[in-house]
Amino acid sequence: MRDLERLWQAQNLKIKHKQLKEKARRESNLPLLKKEKAALEARLREYKLRKNRLQSLEKEVKARELDCEELSAKLETLTRQLYDDEHNNSKELQGIEQKIRMTKEELSQCEEAVLNLIQDQEELTAVLRQEKEAIGRDKKDYEERVRQYQSWKESINNELAQIEAQYRQLFDEIDPELKEIYNRKSKLLGDTVVAVVENATCSGCRLDISPVVLKVIKKQNLSYCENCGRLLLYRED
Ligand SMILES: [Zn+2]
Numbered sequence: 001m002r003d004l005e006r007l008w009q010a011q012n013l014k015i016k017h018k019q020l021k022e023k024a025r026r027e028s029n030l031p032l033l034k035k036e037k038a039a040l041e042a043r044l045r046e047y048k049l050r051k052n053r054l055q056s057l058e059k060e061v062k063a064r065e066l067d068c069e070e071l072s073a074k075l076e077t078l079t080r081q082l083y084d085d086e087h088n089n090s091k092e093l094q095g096i097e098q099k100i101r102m103t104k105e106e107l108s109q110c111e112e113a114v115l116n117l118i119q120d121q122e123e124l125t126a127v128l129r130q131e132k133e134a135i136g137r138d139k140k141d142y143e144e145r146v147r148q149y150q151s152w153k154e155s156i157n158n159e160l161a162q163i164e165a166q167y168r169q170l171f172d173e174i175d176p177e178l179k180e181i182y183n184r185k186s187k188l189l190g191d192t193v194v195a196v197v198e199n200a201t202c203s204g205c206r207l208d209i210s211p212v213v214l215k216v217i218k219k220q221n222l223s224y225c226e227n228c229g230r231l232l233l234y235r236e237d
Helices: 003-027 030-083 090-173 176-189 211-218
Strands: 194-198 231-233
Touching: 003 090, 003 176, 003 194, 003 231, 030 090, 176 231, 211 231
Parallel strands: 194 231
Antiparallel strands: none
């Protein structure tokens, strides 16, 4: 294989490598996965806050139930006082009746408060159960997508490594003088330093190549496009 042909192939591999890298960057799910991760973490934090709220609700229920028990005991004592022999005085009895009415009212309010708290507790428990299931499902989905992303990334990296290896192998075999020209020209021309002659035109700039230059190239001698300055490769096929 001629060095210029090698150089052209190496150049194509370099372009392919660059394009694949760019494509991978465009098609990467990583930014999306990062957003999903952040959203899942925010949901977990919210879940924990609500779980704490549920625990304090449970404590509140217990405390209010104790209050109710105390009021019940007080009511029992008062009722006993109403019928025992120690409290006979009618004024005293009226006072006890008054206390009984107030205690009954307090007890009823206390019991209602307990019921309301239990209702809140049950509603929150149901919401938390659903949310826990939903988070679990979404986390599983997310982890599956992470695995898919990792294997996708791995195959891209393998492909890039293969292209790189092919490129190095080709480039290493090229005459140092030609490589020197290539490196110098790539500073001006970028990725395409070598152009192919197609129907007497330069594949780099699409302009006609003069007959004089064509003659030189066809003899396999090094020559440049008079218009864009690219190295011209003549391929017989
Ligand atoms: Zn040209």
